[in-house]
Amino acid sequence: xIWLACATPAPVDTAVAVEETLVPLQAPRLARRLSLDLRGVxxxxxxxxxxxxxxxxxxxxxxxxxxxxxxxxxxVQLFQQRWHTRVDDFQSRSYDFGxxxxxxxxxxxxxxxxxxxxxxxxxxxxxPWTETVTADWTMVNGITASIWPVEGAExxxxxxxxxxxxxxxxxxLATNGLWWRYVTNSSNLNxxxxxxxxxxxxxxxxxxxxxTLSTGSAAEDPLRDDPYCVGCHSALDPLAASxxxxxxxxxxxxxxxxxxxxxxxxxxxxxxxxxPAWYGQPLGGLQDLGEAVAGDPRFVACxxxxxxxxxxxxxxxxxxxxxVEGFRQAFEAGGLLYRDLLRAxxxxxxxxxxxxxxxxxxxxxxxxxxxxxxxxxxxxLDWERVGYPLLDDDVLGVRVLAGGVDGAQxxxxxxxxxxxxxxxLEQAAETTPVVQLTAWDEAAxxxxxxxxxxxxxxxxxxxxxRGLWNAVEGLYDAEVASQAVGSALLRDPRFxxx
Amino acid sequence: xxxxxxxxxxxxxxxxxxxxxxxxxxxxxxxxxEVQAAAQAAIDQGLPDPFxxxxxxxxxxxxxxxxxxxxxxxxLDDSVILGCTAGSGWHYAGISSxxxxxxxxxxFLEGELTAPTGEALIGAGHxxxxxxxxxxxxxxxxxxxxEGQPSWLGQGFSGSWYASLGGSDEFVSAWWTVGGTSLxxxxxxxxxxCADGQxxxxxxxxxxxxTLACGCGEATFYDQPLGELCLDLEAAxxxxxxxx
Numbered sequence: 001x002i003w004l005a006c007a008t009p010a011p012v013d014t015a016v017a018v019e020e021t022l023v024p025l026q027a028p029r030l031a032r033r034l035s036l037d038l039r040g041v042x043x044x045x046x047x048x049x050x051x052x053x054x055x056x057x058x059x060x061x062x063x064x065x066x067x068x069x070x071x072x073x074x075x076v077q078l079f080q081q082r083w084h085t086r087v088d089d090f091q092s093r094s095y096d097f098g099x100x101x102x103x104x105x106x107x108x109x110x111x112x113x114x115x116x117x118x119x120x121x122x123x124x125x126x127x128p129w130t131e132t133v134t135a136d137w138t139m140v141n142g143i144t145a146s147i148w149p150v151e152g153a154e155x156x157x158x159x160x161x162x163x164x165x166x167x168x169x170x171x172x173l174a175t176n177g178l179w180w181r182y183v184t185n186s187s188n189l190n191x192x193x194x195x196x197x198x199x200x201x202x203x204x205x206x207x208x209x210x211x212t213l214s215t216g217s218a219a220e221d222p223l224r225d226d227p228y229c230v231g232c233h234s235a236l237d238p239l240a241a242s243x244x245x246x247x248x249x250x251x252x253x254x255x256x257x258x259x260x261x262x263x264x265x266x267x268x269x270x271x272x273x274x275x276p277a278w279y280g281q282p283l284g285g286l287q288d289l290g291e292a293v294a295g296d297p298r299f300v301a302c303x304x305x306x307x308x309x310x311x312x313x314x315x316x317x318x319x320x321x322x323x324v325e326g327f328r329q330a331f332e333a334g335g336l337l338y339r340d341l342l343r344a345x346x347x348x349x350x351x352x353x354x355x356x357x358x359x360x361x362x363x364x365x366x367x368x369x370x371x372x373x374x375x376x377x378x379x380x381l382d383w384e385r386v387g388y389p390l391l392d393d394d395v396l397g398v399r400v401l402a403g404g405v406d407g408a409q410x411x412x413x414x415x416x417x418x419x420x421x422x423x424x425l426e427q428a429a430e431t432t433p434v435v436q437l438t439a440w441d442e443a444a445x446x447x448x449x450x451x452x453x454x455x456x457x458x459x460x461x462x463x464x465x466r467g468l469w470n471a472v473e474g475l476y477d478a479e480v481a482s483q484a485v486g487s488a489l490l491r492d493p494r495f496x497x498x
Numbered sequence: 499x500x501x502x503x504x505x506x507x508x509x510x511x512x513x514x515x516x517x518x519x520x521x522x523x524x525x526x527x528x529x530x531x532e533v534q535a536a537a538q539a540a541i542d543q544g545l546p547d548p549f550x551x552x553x554x555x556x557x558x559x560x561x562x563x564x565x566x567x568x569x570x571x572x573x574l575d576d577s578v579i580l581g582c583t584a585g586s587g588w589h590y591a592g593i594s595s596x597x598x599x600x601x602x603x604x605x606f607l608e609g610e611l612t613a614p615t616g617e618a619l620i621g622a623g624h625x626x627x628x629x630x631x632x633x634x635x636x637x638x639x640x641x642x643x644x645e646g647q648p649s650w651l652g653q654g655f656s657g658s659w660y661a662s663l664g665g666s667d668e669f670v671s672a673w674w675t676v677g678g679t680s681l682x683x684x685x686x687x688x689x690x691x692c693a694d695g696q697x698x699x700x701x702x703x704x705x706x707x708x709t710l711a712c713g714c715g716e717a718t719f720y721d722q723p724l725g726e727l728c729l730d731l732e733a734a735x736x737x738x739x740x741x742x
Contacts, residue, residue, distance in 0.1 A: 095580055166678065166700075253608050253714060255623035255641040262700050263657045263673040263680040270684075284525065284704040284720060 014131050018319065018350065022361065025354035027055035032454035033365070033498045034062055034346060037311055039070040040077060040374035045451050063344065066339050070374075075338075076113055077370040080140065082202060084407030085181040086112040088395050092180070096254040097147045102387045105395070110143040114177030114294045117158050123338035130294035133201070136169030148176060148258055165378035167245060167260035168287035171196070174419075179246040180257060181407070189271055190240035190247060195232075197239060201293055203302035206232045221439055233355060238277035241268035243290045304328035311345050311416055314366045323348065365496035368423065371402025372428065373497075376490075381432040388402075391428070396425050417496065419449035420435060428488035437482045442468045443484060451493035465489075499648055526705040530724040532663045533706050537699045539728055540679040545648040545670070545734045546638050548625035550739050552603060554644045555596075558611035559621050561588040567609065572596045574609055587614030594621075602628045617645040634742055635664025653677035664742065668693070685712070686731075693731045 025033065028043075036041040043051075043061070044111045050360065058376040065071065080086045086109060094100070094107035117139035142156030153161035167174045182196045199205040211228040222229045223237070232404055236409040244264045265285045276283040278292035293299050304327040305316050318322055330344035331337075345351055353363050367375065372390035374382070383390040390397035393407050402424040403414030414421055425479045435448050443463050449457040457465070465485055473481035489495065501618055566582035567590045569575045574594040583590035592609010607621035623640015638659040644651035657674030671685035682698035682705075692712035699706045700717075708715040708727040717727035 166675075166702075249640045250622045250624075253641070255608075255622035255643075256619050259641070260658065261641075261656050261675065261676045261684065265680075265685065266647070266673045266682040266698055267658065268704065287525075287704065440710070471569060 002344045009498065016106045016359070018323075021356050021358035022349050022353035023355040023357065024349065024352050025363075026455075027051045028057060029498075030352055030456040031061060033351075035065055036367075036371055036375070036438075036498050037078075037346070038062065038065040038074060039068045040074040040377055041070060041378040042451060043454065045447060048454055049302075050451060062343070064385065072120045072124045073118075073374070074373070075123055075414050076116045077374070078481055079116040079119055080304055080370070081310055081405050081413055083116060083178075083181075084405065084411060085177050086114055087181060088393060089408070090180045091183060091252045092254040092257050095133075099143070099147075102141065105388045105393055107143055108144065109392075110141050111177050113142065113158075113170040114139055115175045116177075116209050118172050118175060121158075121160065126337050126339065129331070129335040129338055129341075131171060131302070133216050133290040133293045133299070134169060135171040135290075138175055144160050149260075164226075166260045168285065170286050170290035170291075173290055173293070174195055176258065176262070182252070183245075184247065185251065190243040190268075191233070193243050194236040194239035194245075195306065197293070198236070201302060202296065202298040203305050204298070206236060219375055224228070235279055239289075240277075241272050241274050241485075242269040242276035242278075242283050244271075247284055271464050276486055279438060299326050300332060300336065301325075303338075304331050307338075307341050308345055311342070311351055313362050313413070320350075349414060361412075362415050363435065366403060366414055366417055367425075367496050367498060369399045369402035369424075370413070372402055372425065373468040375430055376432050377397075379432050381428060381429065383431060391424075416491075422496075425496055426487075426491055429487040432486065432490060433483075434486040434490065435482045436479070437485075438478050440466055440473075443465065445489075448486070449492075453492065455494055469479040514534070525720060527719045527722055528701040528703060528706060530689060530706075530727060533699050533701060533717070533724075534727050534729070536679045537681055537697075540650075540676050540681055541729060543562055543613075543653060544592075545661075545738045546655050546657075546672070546674055546676070547661075547732075547738055547741060548603075548605070548627050548636055548638045549563060550627045550637065550644065550647065551607075551619070551621060551629075551642050552605055554619045554647060554651065555594070555605060555607060555611070555621065558588060558613070560588075561586040568588060570596075572598070574607075579609075588612065604606075604628075613646075613742060615646070615740075619644050627693070630662065631665050633663055634661065636661045636738075652674045661738075661740065668698050673698075675700075675704060688735070691732075693729070697727075697729065699727075 024030070028048045028051050031043050031048060035041060041267065048062055048334070051061065064498065069376060071190065088108060090108065090111060092100055096106040099107055116133065119132050121139055122135070126479050134205050137160040139158055140150055140161045141158045145153035145161060147411045149163060149165040150161040151164045153159055179193065182193050184190045184193055195206050207234060223233045224276065243259045245262055246435070247261070247264050250256050276285055278289065278296070281292060283292060284291055293324060303326050308320070308324050308327055309316050327341060331341040334340035350361060353361050358364055369391050373389065376391070385396045388396040392399055394400050400406050400410050401420040403418065403421045405411060405413055434452070435444065437444060442462055446457055449461070451492055468488060469481045469485055472484040540632070546692060556572070559567070562571060563586065564582045567574050567578045569577070573596050574590055574592055574675070576593055578590050579593055581589060584590045589612040590609070594605070594607040596677050597604040598703065605625040605662060607623070610618045610620050613620040620641070620643040623642060624637065626637040638655065641656045642651060643654040646652060648713040654677045655674060655676055657672065658674040659670070659674050659729060661670040662668060668688040669685045670683045673682045674680070680700035684696040684698060686693055686695040695709070695713055697708050697710055704720060706717050706719050706724065706727070708717040710729065714726055714728040717724040
């Protein structure tokens with residue numbers, strides 16, 4: 001009884017209560033949020049003005065942004081927040097493949113982005129979302145195409161390619177990038193990878209289940225006799241058994257890591273003592289796994305839940321049940337096109353809220369490292385050291401300090417401004433060339449503020465800017481004064497949040 | 499369980515909605531003749547053994563010198579993980595250990611040994627030969643490629659191969675891929691000149707399995723009977739024995 005009560009929250013009351021406390025964003029600020037979430041850059045002045053004049057223009061703009069090539073890059077950023085494959089270390093590095101040291105960052109991203117790019121391409125090409133786990137192709141760029149067993153790739157850009165090493169069609173489940181990130185060993189035997197599939201594709205995190213480790217248990221084989229162990233392992237071990245083509249007999253070995261090993265599919269029954277299965281449904285192996293995932297209703301529900309969490313910048317909870325269920329239905333109604341899912345979420349009042357009087361929604365959102373990287377890059381910031389972009393890396397960079405996800409130790413973007421985030425923004429703001437005036441130009445500064453904030457600066461603010469300009473120009477020159485004014489605009493909370 | 503249900507809902511009411519994914523199509527059974535031909539061709543390239551990688555490894559290291567790879571002339575230490583080039587033009591990159599107790603040996607290699615011609619021995623794994631009672635044990639594990647080498651090593655080996663030969667209980671327990679064909683002996687025993695036991699051959703659609711009795715047995719694919727599969731292991735086994 002208690003379980004049923006918890007699993008089916010009272011939907012109507014919750015939905016009404018949430019909407020009553022939400023104050024919608026002004027249209028230009030909403031346009032800014034949409035532009036950032038869908039393509040990772042600020043709207044142009046023309047776009048802002050069209051929305052300011054007619055808020056309904058936002059719908060057409062959203063369609064344009066969903067078709068923007070940068071939509072694919074932005075999805076990679078969003079998926080990384082959950083999939084955590086863009087890490088700064090793998091068991092093999094660029095030097096293992098004879099690549100120059102200056103290519104190490106590019107190598108790490110080429111590997112780590114593979115599954116994210118596959119999902120993004122499915123969304124971009126309006127393929128059904130099930131393709132993400134059934135595709136007989138993957139995504140490579142010039143680096144991975146040169147070192148992985150793939151066919152059909154030319155040039156340096158990201159593009160689809162097919163594997164030539166006999167691995168089954170299973171979309172992201174057959175990518176090197178996913179399994180390089182989520183490794184296993186001779187005692188774990190792919191169970192951690194199975195748990196990863198459950199967490200990422202079903203939104204069921206078995207590692208969060210409460211267990212009691214009994215001492216002096218009479219169970220000779222706890223994985224089969226201890227109820228706490230059986231509860232997870234009865235599902236995970238058969239799932240793990242379908243992943244043995246990615247089981248490396250030698251760790252830290254590039255030769256082992258680049259290829260799928262078909263013969264090892266047969267090792268599962270010997271090592272795990274179970275046959276491959278998906279929650280009781282027998283599988284022939286990885287070739288059946290993608291279809292099994294795609295056919296599981298939890299897969300689509302999880303995709304809707306995950307997308308809502310990414311755009312809401314907070315976890316979904318029981319109070320969101322009906323709302324997310326609505327997103328799922330909209331997603332399915334159109335044939336599982338990811339754009340439809342994003343349309344449904346971004347149409348919703350929770351997404352469009354500028355303020356929540358109940359304090360539940362995290363509004364406004366913080367521009368964390370991924371968005372700072374793309375937005376400031378678009379504004380001219382070239383922050384890089386020996387091939388490492390400082391806002392997209394933690395080897396030499398400040399990705400985590402800027403509120404980002406490194407995928408290894410930090411798993412969610414920062415939701416509130418912090419000290420290091422503010423320091424990074426300050427440093428970046430001083431370096432980003434957003435304005436270069438030879439003399440004070442109030443109209444130009446006002447337009448720049450409008451572009452950066454999606455809000456018109458007040459006369460008082462412009463007067464303050466002029467005061468700053470005069471003070472700095474008096475000490476230095478117009479170039480430094482331009483830098484000071486640009487920096488002040490970028491450090492304003494209206495820029496740092498959205 | 500109660501806490502889990504309350505704190506981490508997973509929106510699984512979706513289970514009542516029909517999935518848009520069509521029922522997965524049943525895999526198409528492969529042609530048994532093709533399966534048998536592919537398996538026999540893989541076997542006819544020679545059964546894997548630890549000797550070919552050992553010979554290629556020792557031949558490659560014989561081209562090294564005191565500065566590269568330096569140290570123990572029969573092992574790569576961690577100073578050459580990123581690679582060095584000897585005066586002979588051979589390039590060594592990786593790490594290895596070599597234990598020689600004639601006739602037994604134990605080789606572990608993770609690296610690439612590249613000839614001036616560009617052909618490399620790529621090894622990631624373990625090759626081992628030991629005496630065991632009246633017989634011997636052979637093991638090869640990991641990924642091994644001997645570019646330009648004849649037979650299976652030139653095709654590249656991936657897998658886990660273990661054989662016990664010469665004693666009263668001769669068998670091979672192995673899963674391996676050579677030249678694009680993947681096989682499993684799970685295990686295969688030799689009794690009075692006959693190969694008995696479980697074999698498996700991979701196809702694009704899945705694994706074909708058979709329980710051999712003196713080299714032949716009924717093959718199945720997802721429990722569907724395909725007919726009789728026969729494999730001739732005599733010549734390959736004789737070649738292997740000749741190396742002992």
